[in-house]
Amino acid sequence: MPDDTTIGRILVIVAHPDDVDFGVAGTVAAWTDAGIEVIYCIVTDGDAGGSDASMSRADMAVLRRTEQIAAAKCVGVSDVRFLGYPDGRVEASIDLRKDLARVIRQVRPDRVSCPSPERNYARMPASHPDHRAVGSAALDAVYPDARNPFAFPELAAEGLEPWTVHEVWITGGPELNRFVDITETFDRKIAALRAHESQTGHMDDLPGMLRGWLSRSAEMGGLPKGRLAEAFQVIEIR
Numbered sequence: 001m002p003d004d005t006t007i008g009r010i011l012v013i014v015a016h017p018d019d020v021d022f023g024v025a026g027t028v029a030a031w032t033d034a035g036i037e038v039i040y041c042i043v044t045d046g047d048a049g050g051s052d053a054s055m056s057r058a059d060m061a062v063l064r065r066t067e068q069i070a071a072a073k074c075v076g077v078s079d080v081r082f083l084g085y086p087d088g089r090v091e092a093s094i095d096l097r098k099d100l101a102r103v104i105r106q107v108r109p110d111r112v113s114c115p116s117p118e119r120n121y122a123r124m125p126a127s128h129p130d131h132r133a134v135g136s137a138a139l140d141a142v143y144p145d146a147r148n149p150f151a152f153p154e155l156a157a158e159g160l161e162p163w164t165v166h167e168v169w170i171t172g173g174p175e176l177n178r179f180v181d182i183t184e185t186f187d188r189k190i191a192a193l194r195a196h197e198s199q200t201g202h203m204d205d206l207p208g209m210l211r212g213w214l215s216r217s218a219e220m221g222g223l224p225k226g227r228l229a230e231a232f233q234v235i236e237i238r
């Protein structure tokens with residue numbers, strides 16, 4: 001399995017603005033510190049999020065894109081791509097597979113991160129239907145769509161060559177096998193989450209809540225007491 005010193009580019013695929021920051025921003029900060037280029041692909045604009053009924057959903061979509069771009073900057077990411085699918089109604093469709101395969105062929109990442117397509121009964125919010133749909137389509141896009149020269153001939157017609165990704169880091173699923181110590185990047189993860197003002201502005205003790213989650217992950221991974229971790233299921237695809 002490739003280690004971080006051999007990795008040049010990582011593509012992080014998520015369903016909603018803020019998913020990346022709740023799930024993996026601490027790890028992303030460590031990756032960009034190590035000189036790895038990280039690109040985000042956000043499938044929806046999060047237009048069904050927030051609690052402000054006076055704001056139009058179109059305005060909410062614009063706001064959430066702006067917040068995500070600001071959050072990305074906190075952890076060293078400047079390339080954020082939005083696919084504009086409707087929030088709350090994502091399906092693992094052929095169109096979504098093709099759109100994700102297109103991004104994979106454009107970015108040519110050494111590693112992809114995506115949500116788990118499996119329902120996690122112990123952590124239902126992680127198993128939002130959009131997360132599961134995006135996870136399923138992302139894994140199909142990694143294997144076989146992006147690497148198969150005969151999948152989606154329209155991508156080849158766009159000049160996009162097949163691209164093989166060998167490693168996927170899956171978040172939010174029931175099976176975890178990698179625990180990344182993010183104690184040193186925790187403050188930047190919190191700054192990224194704070195950038196999603198429309199979602200986190202009302203959370204009085206955001207750092208405390210995150211510390212609780214992340215220290216449980218660290219404990220699960222056998223890290224020393226007081227450390228914080230983000231957890232993944234890392235899979236290899238030959």
Ligand SMILES: [Zn+2]
Binds near residue numbers: 016019131
């Ligand atoms: Zn989400």
